[in-house]
Amino acid sequence: MLRITQVADGVHFAETKGVNWTLLTEGDSVTLVDAGYPADAPLVAASLDRIGRRPEQLLAVLVTHAHVDHIGGLPALLASAPGARVLTSEREARHARREFLEQATPRDVAANLWRPGVLPWALHIIRAGALKKVSVPAAEAITGTGPLDLPGRPVPVVTPGHTSGHTCYHLPDTGVLITGDALVTGHWTSRIDGPQRITPFFDHDREAAGTALGLLRPLPADILLPGHGPVHRGPVAEAVDTALGR
Numbered sequence: 001m002l003r004i005t006q007v008a009d010g011v012h013f014a015e016t017k018g019v020n021w022t023l024l025t026e027g028d029s030v031t032l033v034d035a036g037y038p039a040d041a042p043l044v045a046a047s048l049d050r051i052g053r054r055p056e057q058l059l060a061v062l063v064t065h066a067h068v069d070h071i072g073g074l075p076a077l078l079a080s081a082p083g084a085r086v087l088t089s090e091r092e093a094r095h096a097r098r099e100f101l102e103q104a105t106p107r108d109v110a111a112n113l114w115r116p117g118v119l120p121w122a123l124h125i126i127r128a129g130a131l132k133k134v135s136v137p138a139a140e141a142i143t144g145t146g147p148l149d150l151p152g153r154p155v156p157v158v159t160p161g162h163t164s165g166h167t168c169y170h171l172p173d174t175g176v177l178i179t180g181d182a183l184v185t186g187h188w189t190s191r192i193d194g195p196q197r198i199t200p201f202f203d204h205d206r207e208a209a210g211t212a213l214g215l216l217r218p219l220p221a222d223i224l225l226p227g228h229g230p231v232h233r234g235p236v237a238e239a240v241d242t243a244l245g246r
């Protein structure tokens with residue numbers, strides 16, 4: 001399954017059964033935010049095709065965080081888009097290069113198999129290539145502050161907690177906020193719909209992740225594109241309050 005929805009001018013939200021990514025266009029050029037599981041690589045390529053762009057038109061891939069469900073499709077994609085840079089926060093770039101790993105281990109998953117939805121989710125992600133060791137040696141740190149000189153003019157907002165360099169991307173012109181796994185709207189392992197925090201065992205530092213949500217609250221944004229779950233329309237401050245209140 002691959003569903004692509006244009007949510008704003010030049011902003012395309014791609015949803016699969018397991019994870020989402022976003023494509024930002026300006027003229028012929030594209031910025032991609034996140035890249036799915038390893039087995040999603042053909043779907044990432046298909047999503048570019050569906051919005052009428054070729055891999056050579058991909059200028060950069062921004063990474064919210066370097067978990068296998070968000071960078072898994074990158075190695076295959078970069079092979080066909082050698083000009084694309086991979087950018088994220090300084091800390092997350094190191095994570096993407098696998099200088100360290102902050103991801104739930106198979107042992108963590110096994111300890112949580114009794115929870116609703118965890119077993120079917122685990123079977124799904126194994127098929128999606130979650131056990132594959134993925135690293136992105138080309139990942140670079142974003143330098144400077146403010147909007148990036150890339151399609152979509154995204155503004156990085158570092159929100160440590162889910163991983164210690166987790167980064168959201170805000171598009172002030174369209175009121176879009178790409179929240180990654182800092183704020184989601186659904187997940188195989190969740191029984192609720194709407195703005196929420198991800199299931200606790202996925203967070204590297206649960207407390208920091210809660211604090212980081214406060215950084216999103218003041219942003220002028222009312223179209224939220226999460227790493228998991230559908231698009232959410234409504235002020236980000238309300239979505240953050242809902243998520244923290246659950």
Ligand SMILES: [Zn+2]
Pocket residue numbers: 019067069070181227228
């Ligand atoms: Zn995720």
